Amino acid sequence: MNPDDALAERFEEQRAHLRSVAYRMLGSLSEAEDAVQETWFRLGRTDVSDVANLSGWLTTVTGRVCLDMLRARRARREELGDERLPDPIVAHDPEREVLVADQVGIALMVVMETLAPVERLAFVLHDMFAVPFDEIAAVIDRTPAATRQIASRARRRVKESAPAADPDLDRQRRAVEAFLAAAREGDLEGLVAILDPDVVLRVDTGAGGALRVVRGARNIAGQALMFRRIAGDIQTIVVNGGIGALNVTGGSAQSLMAVTVVNGRITTLDIIADPERLKDLGV
Template sequence: MDGTTAEGTGGGPDADALARRFDADRGHLRAVAYRMLGSLGEAEDAVQETWFKLGRTDVSGVANLTGWLTTVIGRVCLDMLRSRGSRREDPLDHFVPDPLVHVPGFGDPEHAAELTESVGLALLVVLEALSPAERLAFVLHDMFAVSFDEIAPIVDRTPAAARQLASRARRRVQDADPGPGPDARRQREIADAFLAASRGGDFEGLLAVLDPDAVLRADGGPLLAGASKVVRGAGAIMRQAVMYASFRKASLAVVANGRPAVLSVVDGRPASLLAFTVVGDRITQLHVLSDPERVAALGIPEEALALAVPPE
């Protein structure tokens, strides 16, 4: 149970069965929480709190336990978002959500597929700008098919008002989210072309793969606050040569939220992540995460880090 036990449900065969049932839904609940919170650590906390709530509740009359758990974790995440909003100090403009990183050839195939199909960082950035109620209504309804009748009591609204929340969120997402890009192989080719051009100082090569209105978000966290910035436009992004310096050394090709990314490796440890959003044949968004604590928590296997090599 990843640290949880069936003790809260009173023990016995029924408690064991409920624990197994919760484990079967754990991946789904983690997916809901990650989309709601954009934070891997907070998502795990939300799953844990949902387990505790299950242990304190008589669910013998619940016909659809997965649906019940989904609404419970939605309420937990809503409370966490509201609490976060009241104490948040870091600007949202350069915030990069926690990426889900997979190293091809490493890890469980089923888990790798889950990471590859996850929501992109570009969409998570848009979700971060929504109000907590808008985010919950959109995530639960549009991503997990929860009805507005079920969403309404969570946000203390009528079903019609909950529908309006999701509609407002949907319009903002459609305006800002780039949608699906080309196939994974083509996206990787474009990302590699960007890296090769940046390493060689090939400005024409960079212009060829950057969308004119491309946006770069760099998040250094509290320890590297000076590295945090937002850069808009292909020309301005091209001038950020110092930002790509670490990726000219030992690096590892990875997948972040289903999109191409590269991890810089220094002294055998992950140092920073550069993730790409590709639409058509152009890079529209770049996300750089260099927050030492969050990069260290990406969970990259040591044997994968050992494969990082400097470019030829």
């Protein structure tokens, strides 16, 4: 095997890992693929014969690529004012399931979207992939001590805003099914009982502009009752490692809901209601 083929083989061995890094950094499946491809291009332009840890080198390069993409995206969104929920990963796709093997839920991804690019990089690389601070510091041009502080600040914000979901899928499923049953039956009090008092609903319609956000159990229960006529067409599925729901009409997905359940109650509902986007995502 010639050296180029050997290097390509080693890169392919790391591709799934690099996509996991890029997805957590970007929250977009297509952009994650772009970032991994750019990492491959950079590998081809670099002499790595003296690199002892190629996996670590590729991870930090992918992080640097994603950092540049995040900065460009933030500037673009500030100019255009559009928002979108992160791309969901549905369990019917084994290749994509590996991206969220440790249950990186949509609610957590939404919180990570609020972090500054360098905060997200430090948090993802260190807390999710155990990259040492001195290696991250070289990517963001900070000292290791400053990088540690950046990661700590990001970790604190994530912990405050994204409580850990119940890891038991059966308990999650019971909560989601109770919510759907109460919606079908028009049971307002039943809906309120399964919702956390501070529950947040976010809806991405794909029309551009800001996400529609509703807060509070009674407000969201009222919204659910408005759509109870279609609740019978909704089935539970696994979204980003947790139980969610898919609304299908005429064989086409109309909306996908990711749900976070904490202590038996629903704390977040994140809905993508753009059929074209769902189609592009393979849902």
